[in-house]
Amino acid sequence: MTASAPSPMIFKTPAVRHLAWMMAAPQLLFDERVFCPAHYATAEAFQRLREWDLSPSDGPGILSEQPNPRLGYHFERLYECLLTDLLGWTVLLKNQQIRRENRTIGELDFVVHNPHDRRTEHHEIAVKYYLGFPSANGQNRWYGPNARDRLDLKTDHMLHRQSHLTSQPETIQVLNDQGIKGPVTTRIFMPGYLFYPGTTHIQAPDTVPENHLRGRWMYLSEVQPDITKHWVPLNKPHWLGPWLQQEAPVASHVQQALNTVSANRMPRLFAELEHCEQDGDWQETSRIFVVPDTWPAPGALIQ
Template identity: 50%
Template sequence: MTKNEITETLLAFEVPAVRHLAWLCLAPQLLRHDFRFNPASHLSPAFLETLTQWDQNPETLPTRLAEDPERRLGHYFERLYEVLLRDLLGWEIVLQNQQVQAEGRTLGELDFLVSNSDTGQLEHHEIAIKFYLGFATGQTRVRWYGPNARDRLDLKTERLVNHQSRLCQRPETQTLLAGVGVNEPVTPRIFMPGYLFYPTEQLLPELPAQVPKGHLTGDWMRIDAACQQEVSCWVPLFKPDWIGPWAQSAAPDAALARAALERVGNAGVPQLFAIMARHSESGRWLEVNRVFVMPLQWPGTAA
């Protein structure tokens, strides 16, 4: 599917949790690596029919999907991934969120240890959902920071590839796994979908080498520039609705958008907005772009 086809497919779902799960199944990732896990290559061709059934009959939702969403995006993302593995792929989850310790200190945590029914292999899946904003630190250098600038794309990628995904190679982990009857080799997998946001006021001199070209994108600007924008079609997004495109029946409320901008200026916290357009056939308002509005001091000392 192209990005436009993916967006059109996702916006057909009206139950937010189903739309979020569909996004996990279809979204491009922010990592080009041999460990990358692609759910679409394992899903049944009928998985969209299953999601449509859940969307049209919410009483049939899997229990974990029907629970109220958590505001902590990482925890909610893990829950969606659990439903993807167990209810869509039909794979057995052997371990989940299993800490690995040695001499009283935590070495790391196994996100998911799963049995891949397609290959018969055990796989260790490390997962993350990420949103990074490109910031030029010089004429030729670009850093990609999260809304919390202590998070950085290159550092997160390095940790996923060289530490988290290799946790099963450590003797402490192998001892732990042997204790639950797992003695076979474990294949590492990484799943990291997300968005890269590009500055509206400058062209970046380089793109991150480890990110595939087909990644999802948005824009970002500082609060002073945002206050000069026409915001009648802007909708502030709050977690967990950062996941996937936004849709709503009611027209955007410019007063809510302006109030959200005031919070950025007064409290110094980033705010994500969906820029909406009315769909002529359905009458619904659908996201056509998204923009992060950042406080003036961002990224601060991180840069």
């Protein structure tokens, strides 16, 4: 029996908050294969999150160890924790490369046993952040902070390549060698945010559900001190889930992060916070990417 997912904001431990966010986060694509963990979660699973939040050392190791700055690695480890420790599923394979004639044709992120539906599933996962860039010809593009990444390319890769990997004869052979036989159901998990330009109205792609998480982005030259008063820079892996802290935002930390946008010519993510009188925390209310004035690089633009 499923239960209503609690707000991630009630959790003080960052990794527990990340897990709670992943349980119910809206996805960045429409598809019948999209996986929603909260659909399978019980009241006991959410109670376990509350217990871990009170005593992280009593839970899986990832909850109390120093978080890995590699966002994808941290996300993948949390996903395994979600499947095994919260849902009680069995991971049969993970990060399994599939090769054909001495070259890799793909990788299975997770192959799991879903005891609820009594089936074997192949899960492809990603967490993504895309900034909407208006095009002169009306063909808006959604670029990642690294503009070589694009939402349309990632969506096509997930839906039409990775999701069909289990139908390849090489994959079937690998699964058979591991004792995994019979049909394998593909599921896709891709939560994240779309960031909208602050000065131009653009529409989200038709491939993205209306309930997606939203932020905004602006050029470095558009940032004025009065709007950054309650900002804090977000460092990976704390892009996952909403941010909260006990101390008030520090202006010098924001300025240092803004300086890196100019020096490194790379976007930086910030959270805007609001003070909660009830418990004294500063809680995230919105997210903002600040990008160098040259972003995206001309070579990245696709018309």
